[in-house]
Amino acid sequence: MAITRSKPKMGIKERYASMTRDLGWETSYQPMDKVFPYDKFEGIKIHDWDAWVDPFRLTMDAYWKYQSEKERKLYAVIDSFAQNNGQMGITDARYLNAIKLFITGVSPLEYAAHRGFAFAGRHFRGVGMRVASQMQSIDELRHAQTQLHAMSHYNKFFGGMHSSHLMYDRVWYLSVPKSYFDDAMTAGPFEFLTAISFSFEYVLTNLLFVPFMSGAAHNGDMATVTFGFSAQSDESRHMTLGIEIIKFMLEQDEANLPIVQRWIDKWFWRGYRLLALVSMMMDYMLPKRVMSWREAWEIYFEEAGTALFEDLSRYGLKMPKYYEVANWEKDHLSHQVWSTFYNYAGATAFHTWMPNDNEMEWLRDKYPDSFEKHYQPRFEHFIKEQKKGNRFFNNTLPMLCQTCQIPFIFTEPGDPTTTCFRETHYKGNRYNFCSDGCKDIFEQEPEKYIQAWLPVYQIYQGNCGGKEIEDVLRWYNFNLGEDNGEYLDSPDYDLWTQWKESQSRAV
Amino acid sequence: MSRNVSITLLNNEDARPVVQAIEKDNPACIINHLPSLVKVDMAGALRINRQTVEEILGREWNVQDIHLCLVSLSGEVEEEDDFFELSWK
Amino acid sequence: MALDIKTTIIKPKRHTYSHIAERLGSDRPASRYEEASFDVEPTSNFHYRPVWDPRFEIYDTARTKIQMEDWYVLTDPRQFYYGTYTINRNKMFEAAETQLNFVETRGLLANLTEADRTLVQKIILPLRHYEWGANMNNVQITRFGSGTIVTQATAFNAMDRLGLAQLICRIGLAFDAALADTDSSCLHATRAQWTDDELWQPLRKALEDSFVVEDWFELFVAQNFIMDNFVYQFVYTQFDDMLIEKGITSISLMTEIFRKYRADSSRWVNAVLKRAISENEENKKQIAEWVADWSKQVTPAVKALALYIQPEQADKAVQICEEAVQKHITAIGL
């Protein structure tokens, strides 16, 4: 059966061009360089802004049509989730700790992206790029807001989610995502797009959204699944902006290649370090697991990333520097990160715990070359002591990497027993790094990274609410004994156990 | 070596005819079902034809309607009135 | 039994986020607008200064002379967050599309005289560039403004302006389609009119001058209050009235959305300004100064249009326009 339709007078491309690119003009009452003061200093040479082609040619009427339909569906789910006490349908309340990390560590990034893309959406002199950036800007606002709305219901019952935006400005581990995005927002517009649209959205974000949201579905969290996938459908547009901006810069001038390569090296490494948090979400925080961090890394970086960089090699672009280190770390990352948060559970707005026997078996199975040898003994010790009533809380404060701001928890590539230290000197001061990747980034722009607001050192300088750890945690707006600590000792656990007991009584 | 392109769609009613159309027009594709997702991999290039989707649906379908169920993709995008294509150059 | 569980155990610990409860003065269930908007913008402990403007922090209240104890008092009476905004605009633009299609399918544009058609094309179509300029200014405010409550509304307004610019393109395409026998596109001709025709130069100059304004609140006043009030009043009210008097209704149908949009956005713009003015005397003085400056800049633009449309009525038309704008100025407390 053939569907007949009237032929549009104008093809999608032509129509789109007349509704976007044609809107702009060369200013003459004010010089273009004053109207667009920020799109040249980075050294990217653009000869023909009109050569930019947006593959998704959404005009605003179409944008509103699709987005409003998505929003209607999303809020219908959120409403019914709340009305039906959907929080009781998740696999286990432990799962929500991943959500706490999400709302405090990811949602504020969505918001930062909103403002960052507004900058790009105003300050490129090419109209097409501006329109694409603007749509992404309000998409990102959407993500921040739908996440606040979806999680609002969980916040009513569980700890750790009540103060996400204040925590983002203050809490020690949240300086990792914050410094990442602050770094991008303080860069010029081309670097911003390389950082966020390409390195993060195209190369790395699948690792966050796809397995994680699939995990949410697997664990009965329909609220998160719905906002997650609804957001992800915008993400495909964003990813495409990412690859197009790289191609555009590389096609415009050969001299752009070294700049773009340097940015890709930098932002791959910064993004990868940021995703360390995601590795533990996947391997430790989902009661029902979808795939391991290692498997996700193989599918979404080693396979998809390699195909992508092979494609871009026609412009002379190479795989990001230190990708081999990241590949090596796939066997270790999540375990090292989980150990860290187990150490510092007293100072986090989410709970940690030790894996049970089945989970240990899963970890051995997924990580045959690393888990049993290097991490299981550590965890068994934790479990043994915890059973004796001696749950480990590391009461010191850790040394932090000057660039990624993660504690020095990473080990030498190829040697999981020796902590990795790198250093450099700048204007008579010493700076320390967790990796060659982070050291390189600092050395490219030392003036920038010496400004880093490193939480531990800020505490010692007296800028975080007081001398005692408790003072600091109050300054973080933690409800002590509720937001932080061991999961098995938490009000979350008690509440969940009560619910489950009363449900089984009811049955 | 022919590299894989890939498209991930929601596992829902908006996506079902699209997945069927992909299967029909790209017989060599590999379809993976994940919780609430469908990920389709294909060596080289993958094409979604409007006409095929419309035949399956029995009504008009706009290529841009794919935005209602698209979750992720890998490959360079070409979107026209009549098709949506992913490929590596 | 299920009911039993609900009443005994499923009692919320709290009803909203901590910072919202603090603002509301009690832990009561908050609206979606409140949860989506309050305190979302980071306020402290920024890591690095922008390399493109090291004078300021990433978010910096020193980017405007206007001072507010709390930026979050500048609420939007429409209570738009992304969801409500998008659903609202989809409806608004679908209605506009229906009206546009009606004009197109009934061939109403073909009925215009050559002179009227030229007049309409010349006055309406170049305004797509004006809308695009308004988009630029609102995106600028979205990046540099203070407080999510302000910047989300400007973000929505920026997208409105892109949508409206595109709607004018659609009107141009409708004209092109109505004149199927000619190859030339009136839409494509508008850019040259905008950049070269004397008629548009005062407005283009005012707009381009606004592009380089550093103070985002001044930009808000210049674009969303002064320029918009003058242009919308003159074109979409007075010019439209004139067309109706001449018996031309097709243009009114196609541009009705502009009047709807303006009524809607005015409520928000006026509310923001009124509240900022009531905050302190310095704000009031500063905003009054900006209002006067920008009125002076935009009046010649309106005058140029008025002279073109009906030279003998020009002074009167400008006066009507000024009086209408003055009502808004009075309404915000100046």
Place this chain on the structure above:
Amino acid sequence: MSVNSIGDYSFDSRDKLENFHGAMLVFIQWEQHLVYCAPFAFPLPPDMLLGDVMKNIVLPAYAYHPDSEKATLEDFEKGQWLLDNKPLQADFTKSLAENGVKHQSILRVTIPGLDGLVGQGSAA
């Protein structure tokens, strides 16, 4: 390399020595004892004796590790030390400064035979 900026872009280090009220930042790690996930950061007066730092601050901090019962203060002093990646003959009777420790220095110590929970190379 240096930053590409519009306008003068120079700022103080947020962690310059002067900001620590007379103390300096020192990082200390007992190698191979990764039950403790990362080296400790402490603000310490430069004239504090290294022996006092170890006895009063570092050893209590490592108390949870079973190896800590097996090591005396003397064992630590006799251990193999690295200061900023160079071998150090640690002298517990001397101050941090006299031992060569500076702001943002890293001290790492290994005690042969005490290799964490399950022996050499396991690092737990």
